[in-house]
Amino acid sequence: MSLTRRNALTGAAAVAAGAPLLAACGSSGGGSTATESTAQAGLTLGPASEVPVGGGKIYADQKIVVTQPTQGTFEGFSAICTHQGCPVSTVANGTINCTCHGSKFSIQNGAVENGPATTPLPRVDVKDDGGQIVTA
Structure with a gap:
């Protein structure tokens, strides 16, 4: 799409009206800043x-990854x-590995082990309930 005067003015008006400004990904790795997932x-x-x-x-269907860093300890993340x-x-x-751009996260706490991500995976509370992993 080419930038026309109309597109530029429409975009400027949307920003001035308080519409969120969206940015494309760059090398800075500015993803989500959430620390917990709901x-x-x-x-x-x-x-x-x-x-x-x-x-x-x-x-995948629930968009949750569950890890077991040590026997009987379960951690959940987005x-x-x-x-x-x-x-x-x-x-x-x-x-925990994302093959899109190579980010890696700790199975213990979701912390970034390798970028380009700079923010940990948000936690999801999980527990072992009678041999089943359930969200808490």
Whole structure:
């Protein structure tokens, strides 16, 4: 789309009226700044036995990744990368991985291990409820 006078004035008017300004991704990695995700409490994700110790499982439909850094300790995070909003695709070698641009996050706390993301994955409260992983 070429920039016309009408497009420029319409965009300027929208910004002046308080419309949110959207920015394309650059190398700065400015993704989401949220520290917690809001997931419906009581949502059953699946058997705890499917979440390997030292790894994790991605529940793509719910956009949640659950990890088990140590035996019996379950951590939940948003499965949406904070860099550009791509879904994370794997959990391996102690990290939650987004293959869109190479960001990696800790399975223990969602902290950025490798950029370009600069913001941790938002937490999702999860627990083992009778052998099932549920949101808390």
